[in-house]
Amino acid sequence: MQVILTHVRRKLFGVLLCSLSVACVQDSGPMTKGGDTSAPTDALRQRVVYGVDDRKDYYAHSDATLKKFTRESTVALVDVADLDTSNPSSIGFFSQTLQEAQGLCSDQRFLNDPTAAFCSGTLIDNDLVLTAGHCVKGPLSCASTRFVFKYYRTGATTLEPVTSEDVFRCSRVVVRNASTVGGRQLDYAIVQLDRPVSALRAVPAPVRMDSVALSTTTQLAVIGSGSGIPFKIDSGGKVLASRASTLDFFFGDTDTFGGNSGSGVYAKIDGSYLLAGILVRGNKDYVKRVGPAGECYAVNVVTSIGSCTDANCNAESINYVRPAIDAYCAVATNTRLCPAQGPATPVTFDFATSGTNNATRNTVAQNVSLSAGETLYVGTAMVMYATARGDTYLHLDRYETSTNTYTGVASNDDAYDSLSHIRYTAKVAGTYRIRVGCARDSACAGRVSYFIR
Template structure:
């Protein structure tokens, strides 16, 4: 993990600003994007985080998978630009959306995710996992059935919103070969402005990385706050410290898109930008402290 440590220590947050003139997202509100959308595509072959990318899973519902011939599965994905009337300056518009949550391989046949992603055995039966689903891999539009894993059972689960507890450990139908499971940190030692690595599948897109900035951590709490560009679909995704250990999993965050904007587009035309937080309203995303899980 030495290369990952070096990469994290050298991080700077790149900022991108500006919206298309026809954008309707002008409301000042808490948002899911901070200092411009800094998400990036990653690769399983060249990035310093490649082993962690391989251990990252997109969770997929059964209806998204269609059995083709010769043990090949067709992925019933939807291009991002077809989900919402997004403005042309948004990222990843032509990439496919496929999943509903994110997770991480923490043992050869175990996945860590958020509890609200898979709450019961019925949810488990309808959940499937693809590891290392990068933008390059998504271009194929299909995968060998051997690369798709099924949820067998819920090994550990706790979802208590009042107490800010939100995690699940799921057993796969078989071990995942050739992937090194990620490790959960033994404890959370966070400082304000500390940088952490996020790997997730925002809106079900191929895996993206971003660098999170710690806003606050109260030792007695089960959760902590960071500024990082995550969306629905990122739930259950990991945050890594400089040692490549999981310190948190995404539990909840701010709204990606404002419903008022969708209504205005339907009524007046135009397009939507994702919801960037206004100054003074950047409250951060909420992560459950992974070391609190009783393994």
């Protein structure tokens, strides 16, 4: 996996990309993403083509179902600075072409496509978008990101017109994880939009709710904005390794690129496509080509993947959808996604402290009892009623009766920008202690909220 670390802002002196044609795109600097600082690109994960490049534009694909998902359920995550909203009836994009952004050789595909998106996402309810956790990190990136429908080509040189009704703000990040929890490598976020999407304009994708691994060789299709370009459909992939023991992610040979992060991955099961995964990471996108005319870059084509195991596979990593849905249903009520249960009622306690040295002293604490197998959700964010100001730090300790001491079992600093969240499943029953403090020796205050499932 490669991670782009460039933090240079795009120069917005480029000519506005016309909604109906990409011929007017001019050089406008390096491709960027919306984020917690001024549009960094650190979360763009690199990807690659496996064998034949199966990517197709919306207008060129033959599958009516996948075209419907592209048209009605897929969003591009675009930094607000890269949108021209001066005419609500015709939203424009400030963007380089793909060739300019990546320095591509002249024989590569999609050279004149714009590169406005930094991640992709999928509508899973009327006002909810599923994406990768590294795409939207917290309230700052939430505020700077727009979720744009209809970012696809209707012809070789035309884009579907986008109006203000197709552009949505992030109201809040309901749940997010971009970490390893209990041996599971998770990378997801569910974002609530600023308003419901009209059923006449968009329809949520059907979600695979099963808590079982996909079978190897299951056919896959992915829809998203690889390298930031208008939505492409790749329906030529398959599951290579399913990681049935952890059910955190699976490996697939989808032809995907940086900007596909957060893309919906659909599994074809009994003849129907269901949203089964979220694109999160993979191999290097482009490789340097040196010739008499100088240097340029070409798509990295992997001709042989080799053997794949749950532990190691030279392919794309795709998070299962179910962990994100489970996290959401623990904190929210939703008849479409969580028909079996509603959210638990949280318990809260207030705190105000300073000089805690990462919550190792001067902390505010509260004990809870957990049975083996119960899960504690606790945070200064991402739990109902939780709120805080400052940079918070959480610790969770287990009481050891044999020694009359506490042992740390979990901690978190910046799960949600500068705020904290822990999800912990108890292996043994007992008394546990929640401790809240501040990062380093700063001051912080607010309300901790927690519940047990």
